[in-house]
Amino acid sequence: MTRRRRLDLSSALARGEFVPYFQPLVDLRTGQLRGCEVLARWVHPTKGLVLPDDFIPFSEETGLIGALCESVLSQAFKTCAELGAPFTLSVNISPIQFRDCSLPERISRLAEEHQFPLGQLKIEITESALLENLVDAQCIAAKLKLLGMKLSLDDFGTGYSSLAHLQALPFDELKIDKSFVSSMCCRRESMKIVAAVVGLGRSLGLTTVGEGVEEVAQADMLRHLGCEVGQGWLYGRPMPKEALTAMLGVERPALSGLVGTSSEPD
Numbered sequence: 001m002t003r004r005r006r007l008d009l010s011s012a013l014a015r016g017e018f019v020p021y022f023q024p025l026v027d028l029r030t031g032q033l034r035g036c037e038v039l040a041r042w043v044h045p046t047k048g049l050v051l052p053d054d055f056i057p058f059s060e061e062t063g064l065i066g067a068l069c070e071s072v073l074s075q076a077f078k079t080c081a082e083l084g085a086p087f088t089l090s091v092n093i094s095p096i097q098f099r100d101c102s103l104p105e106r107i108s109r110l111a112e113e114h115q116f117p118l119g120q121l122k123i124e125i126t127e128s129a130l131l132e133n134l135v136d137a138q139c140i141a142a143k144l145k146l147l148g149m150k151l152s153l154d155d156f157g158t159g160y161s162s163l164a165h166l167q168a169l170p171f172d173e174l175k176i177d178k179s180f181v182s183s184m185c186c187r188r189e190s191m192k193i194v195a196a197v198v199g200l201g202r203s204l205g206l207t208t209v210g211e212g213v214e215e216v217a218q219a220d221m222l223r224h225l226g227c228e229v230g231q232g233w234l235y236g237r238p239m240p241k242e243a244l245t246a247m248l249g250v251e252r253p254a255l256s257g258l259v260g261t262s263s264e265p266d
Ligand code: C2E
Pocket: 023, 038, 039, 040, 051, 052, 053, 056, 069, 072, 092, 093, 094, 124, 154, 155, 178, 211, 212, 213, 214, 231, 232, 233, 234, 238
């Protein structure tokens, strides 16, 4: 079964069935586009659109994650080049990849191929990337930063949240997990946690991003608490290249009208 699934995944990879979707990150104050997060999708010939939770863990187990990520990233760079105005791209890097000391060079070579400026690339990792071998992780992070890339701590507040992680790596950004954002308007505790995390991020000089913003009230509260950037269905769902192109064509330069952009079903 495992061999069969591995074969399925590697042949899907060879056929180019893994593609990048793009989700906007928006300045909570001005409504302007700050960049996009690249989220992998499997365009399956019979199952339709398959979400990462159904293929990332398996591709990590089978060692295909590196190739998958590079294929998706390379397509994302290509799209940016085609659009002519490269904006900041945030890309998720698995803890497995974050053990490989050649990662920074591999990413930088890929970006060079597509003339994508590394200063506009943000690497998102979760805290689990720091648990196994902190020394390697620190070395990789230092190389990424030296090459000009930014570093973001994803899903903050879940899992192994430890304040020590915030000082172990030179992060530029803190993403507050959507579980807090989605409950912050109805649970006082969640709101207080978000307020504390935003305060912590700001005092450390990090950009704070609220993930999973679905309602105007959540965006208003995040803004009120001093959070700078929002990401969520309110501003736009993850969308394929064609929808991104259309959105940029219509909405440039102010993307405050992104509200309601819908390209992925519930
Ligand atoms: P993530 O990096 O935390 O990405 C945010 C997830 O929240 C995405 O799920 C996105 O579609 C979803 N989301 C965004 N806004 C909203 C909202 O307003 N409401 C709700 N309910 N959800 C929202 P997705 O695309 O299913 O990705 C899940 C996870 O898979 C990602 O979490 C990331 O950890 C991982 N992933 C995705 N693409 C890649 C990739 O290329 N490489 C690696 N290693 N991991 C990836």
